[in-house]
Amino acid sequence: MYQIGELAKACGINNDTLRFYEKNALLTPSHRSESGYRLYSEKDKDILQFILRAKHVGFTLAEIRELLSIEIDKANNACADVKTLVDRKLFDVENKLAELIRFQTSLKRLSNACCGGAESAEHCTILEALESDTDNVRHEHNHHVYDHYK
Template sequence: MYRIGELAKACHINNDTLRFYEKNGLLCPSSRTESGYRLYTEGDREILQFILRAKDVGFTLAEIKELLSIEINKADKACADVKILVDIKLNAVEKKLAELSRFHTSLKRLSDACCGSSISAEHCTILEALESDTDDVRHERHHKQGGK
């Protein structure tokens, strides 16, 4: 049996994280001592490690709850049930990566369009591009407009 601090230390997390998982219904202590200390079993440690691994690959608490419910009732579930959850998450990650790639491209274009000098920002190409209602970033440098 583990007390909360022992289990937290064994899994390289802090006590508050363990309490958070308990509060959110992901993990429950197997029992409590007469003085109210939480006690966890080796099975609880395995569940906590499952939670931490699922979190490490990007699953949310709600998704982890769903995975845990399948884990607990494996015999009544199909592998396809788990794959569906993973594929949904993978699709969301792919969409986020595409969005981040668009952000990167736009920010790179904005940065490349600006000379970054110490002259007034009155003709700053970045500000002008953000004020504009078009997607084009002017590729002129401030210093060309400032005559330097």
């Protein structure tokens, strides 16, 4: 049996993280000592490591809760249930990546549109692009013509 500090240390986390998982109903101590200390079994340690691995690959607490419910009752769940959870998460991640790439492209265009000089920002092409409600803004700045997008 592990006390909270021992289990946390064995899994490379702090006590507060362990308490957080308890508060969010992901982990429950197997026992309490006579003096009321939380006591955790090897099975509890395995569950905590499962939680940490799932968190490491990007699952949210709610998703981990779903995975744990399947893990605990494997006989009454199908592999397809787990795959559905993973595929849903993968879809979300792919959408977030596409959004980040769009952000990156837009930011590069903004950065490339600006001369970055010491002149006043009164005619800054980046600020003008962000103020504009059009997709393309053309501005002559320092004798160069810049195209950029909001």
